[in-house]
Each structure stands twice: as structure tokens, then as C-alpha cells.
Amino acid sequence: MPAAARPEDDASDGAYAGKEGIQRMPTVTTSMTTEAAKTSTGVPRAGTSRGGAHVAGVDDGVFSRTVDADTVVGRATSAHRFPGRRRVEVVANDRLAPGVHRLVLHDAYIARHAKPAQFIDLYSANPLRLMPRPLGVCETSGDVASVVFAVVGTGTEEFSRLSPGDGVDVLGPLGRSYDLGRPANYVLVGGGLGVPPLISAAQSLSARDDCRVTALFGYRDARFADDIVHPYADRLESIVNAEGNVIDLLDRLEGELIGSDLPPVILSCGPTPMMKAVAGWASQRGVPCQFSLEQRMGCGYGTCVTCTVDTVEGRLKVCTDGPVFTTERLGWGEGR
Numbered sequence: 001m002p003a004a005a006r007p008e009d010d011a012s013d014g015a016y017a018g019k020e021g022i023q024r025m026p027t028v029t030t031s032m033t034t035e036a037a038k039t040s041t042g043v044p045r046a047g048t049s050r051g052g053a054h055v056a057g058v059d060d061g062v063f064s065r066t067v068d069a070d071t072v073v074g075r076a077t078s079a080h081r082f083p084g085r086r087r088v089e090v091v092a093n094d095r096l097a098p099g100v101h102r103l104v105l106h107d108a109y110i111a112r113h114a115k116p117a118q119f120i121d122l123y124s125a126n127p128l129r130l131m132p133r134p135l136g137v138c139e140t141s142g143d144v145a146s147v148v149f150a151v152v153g154t155g156t157e158e159f160s161r162l163s164p165g166d167g168v169d170v171l172g173p174l175g176r177s178y179d180l181g182r183p184a185n186y187v188l189v190g191g192g193l194g195v196p197p198l199i200s201a202a203q204s205l206s207a208r209d210d211c212r213v214t215a216l217f218g219y220r221d222a223r224f225a226d227d228i229v230h231p232y233a234d235r236l237e238s239i240v241n242a243e244g245n246v247i248d249l250l251d252r253l254e255g256e257l258i259g260s261d262l263p264p265v266i267l268s269c270g271p272t273p274m275m276k277a278v279a280g281w282a283s284q285r286g287v288p289c290q291f292s293l294e295q296r297m298g299c300g301y302g303t304c305v306t307c308t309v310d311t312v313e314g315r316l317k318v319c320t321d322g323p324v325f326t327t328e329r330l331g332w333g334e335g336r
């Protein structure tokens with residue numbers, strides 16, 4: 001397993017870098033000066049103020065003036081505020097497989113603060129496409145962060161045509177992350193384009209010596225993420241539709257997972273039927289699970305109520321109550 005990847009939550013501006021990740025993801029060290037950092041009305045400016053502090057010299061005006069993205073991020077961070085919508089620079093856009101792209105963005109805030117399963121909202125340059133597109137943060141390195149996405153509609157098609165040097169508006173990171181608090185054998189069960197948050201978890205866990213990372217990825221055909229997760233995983237097994245599915249992989253590894261010295265904890269993301277099958281498999285064996293759900297979204301931060309999901313606690317918002325939910329909270333598991 002590669003050593004030190006990134007800290008779980010580094011609110012300082014201290015330098016850190018993933019070893020393998022930094023070699024594969026371009027790192028930008030120069031300060032970026034962009035056009036106006038756009039902060040349209042309605043976008044949340046402040047998340048929770050951790051210290052409750054309001055730093056002198058950082059006032060609300062910072063979010064409405066024309067400043068570059070680094071300034072927005074820097075001032076918001078030092079004021080313990082969540083930076084607003086801002087324009088960031090595209091560092092790279094790689095085609096990983098037909099219809100699957102990796103977009104690398106220069107944004108120190110996302111790179112330093114995004115936790116596994118958190119997502120960012122990407123905005124179209126077309127003002128008629130009001131709604132941002134949520135994408136899970138995949139890898140981070142230095143001041144850059146990547147997302148991996150499938151081209152499925154107008155927004156993702158537009159993002160697939162971005163070139164290095166282009167700008168794109170972003171908001172985030174948003175949502176709640178996987179709970180990686182306990183020492184465990186984290187079994188990452190991903191399907192299709194559900195793998196980015198699991199790669200983020202693998203990168204984060206690879207910095208620790210009290211955990212093991214077992215990645216079980218299922219693809220329709222091309223194994224586009226194996227090379228990305230490989231440096232962070234102690235064990236990687238992948239399967240394509242023609243060979244079977246992730247439940248086949250879980251069955252194959254059952255003895256090893258259940259009998260391991262470290263208790264297994266499943267983290268999963270992918271199509272809902274796959275995750276429900278994983279929940280059933282895990283609950284029959286008493287293995288705890290956390291699922292990162294995908295739901296159609298509007299705002300991404302809790303105001304539009306587009307993204308609700310039925311849970312045992314009633315209807316909850318995937319964007320702010322999730323996207324991560326446990327089996328118990330969802331009422332999934334045996335017999336469901």
C-alpha cells in the first residue's frame with residue numbers, strides 16, 4: 001500500500017501529497033488568476049463556522065467582489081467559511097474509456113478539504129442550464145482534484161469537451177463523507193461510475209496503518225478505474241458484466257473477508273439495485289455497510305428538496321443528510 005496519501009481533514013494550508021497519486025495527476029503550483037469568481041445569489045456562502053470566528057478584514061463583500069478563485073478560497077478558509085461558487089481552471093481532461101472522462105481541476109480548497117464521498121457541483125457555461133451537475137471527488141494531490149464521470153447528457157457532454165486552461169464554475173465540496181473512523185478492512189464495492197468516491201476513500205485510507213483496503217469493482221465492460229485505485233488498495237478484484245457481478249466477487253472472497261483479523265466494513269457506491277444486493281449480502285453476514293447514494297439533484301445544498309430519499313427516519317435529503325447512509329438508516333438489508 002502506498003504511504004501517506006492525504007490527511008482526513010487538513011484545514012490548514014500545510015503541504016501534503018499522495019505519492020502515487022501525485023505522479024499520475026498533474027500538480028499545479030502556480031497561482032491561478034482567473035476572471036471574476038462568480039458568486040451568484042442563492043449559493044451558500046457560509047457553511048458551519050467551526051470556531052464561530054469572523055475574522056477581521058473578511059467581510060461579506062469578499063463573496064460579491066470580482067476576485068480570483070484563490071483569493072475567494074483563501075479568505076473563506078481563513079475565516080472558517082465555506083467558499084462560494086467560483087471559477088477554477090481545468091488542468092487536464094483525459095478520456096479513460098469511451099464516454100468516461102477524468103477532469104482535473106485546480107482548486108486548493110477542494111483538494112485540501114474534500115473527504116471521501118463528498119461531491120462538487122459543476123456548472124454549465126450555458127446560462128440556460130441552471131442546475132449544476134454533482135460529481136464525486138475522486139483523487140486529490142497538492143492543489144488539484146479530479147472527478148471521473150460518464151457522458152450521459154448535455155452537462156457531462158459539455159464537460160467532456162473542456163480543455164486544459166479552460167475555466168469552469170464549481171461549488172463544494174458538499175455532502176457528508178463515509179465514516180472511516182474505525183480500524184477495519186474496508187471493502188470498497190463499486191459499480192460503474194460509482195467508483196470515484198471509493199477511490200477517494202482508498203486514497204485516504206492508504207495513509208493509515210490500522211486499515212486494509214479491498215477494492216471490488218464491477219464494470220459494464222472497460223475497467224477504467226483499476227489503474228487509478230490500484231496504488232491505494234491492498235487487494236483489487238474487478239469484474240465486467242460478461243464475467244459476473246460484485247456479489248460474485250464478495251462470494252469468492254467471503255472466507256477471507258469474514259475471517260480476517262480486521263473486521264470488514266463495506267463502503268459501496270453504484271446503481272441502486274447493486275447496492276441493495278450488497279446490503280442483503282452484508283446483513284446476512286453481519287457486516288456493516290455505508291452507501292453513497294445518487295439522486296437527481298438541484299441546488300446541492302439543501303434548499304430545493306429535489307433529492308429526497310425514503311429512509312427509516314422519513315424522507316431525507318441526499319445532498320445534505322447524505323449522500324452517505326448506513327444500511328440501517330435506509331432500512332435495506334436482509335429480505336429487502
Ligand SMILES: Cc1cc2nc3c(=O)[nH]c(=O)nc-3n(C[C@H](O)[C@H](O)[C@H](O)COP(=O)(O)OP(=O)(O)OC[C@H]3O[C@@H](n4cnc5c(N)ncnc54)[C@H](O)[C@@H]3O)c2cc1C
Nearest residue numbers: 131133134135136149150153154155156193196295296297
Ligand atoms: C452525489 C452524487 C455524486 C455523483 N458522482 C458522479 C460521479 O462521480 N461520476 C459520474 O459519472 N456521475 C456522478 N453522478 C451522476 C451525475 O451527477 C449525473 O450523471 C449528471 O448530473 C448528469 O448530467 P447531464 O447534464 O449530463 O445529464 P442530463 O440528463 O442532461 O441532466 C439533466 C439534469 O438532471 C440531473 N441529473 C441527471 N442524472 C443525474 C444523476 N444520476 N444524479 C444526479 N443528478 C442527475 C443533472 O444534474 C441535470 O440537472 C453523481 C450524482 C450524485 C447525486
Ligand code: FES
Nearest residue numbers: 298300304305319
Ligand atoms: S439538491 Fe437541493 S435539496 Fe438536495
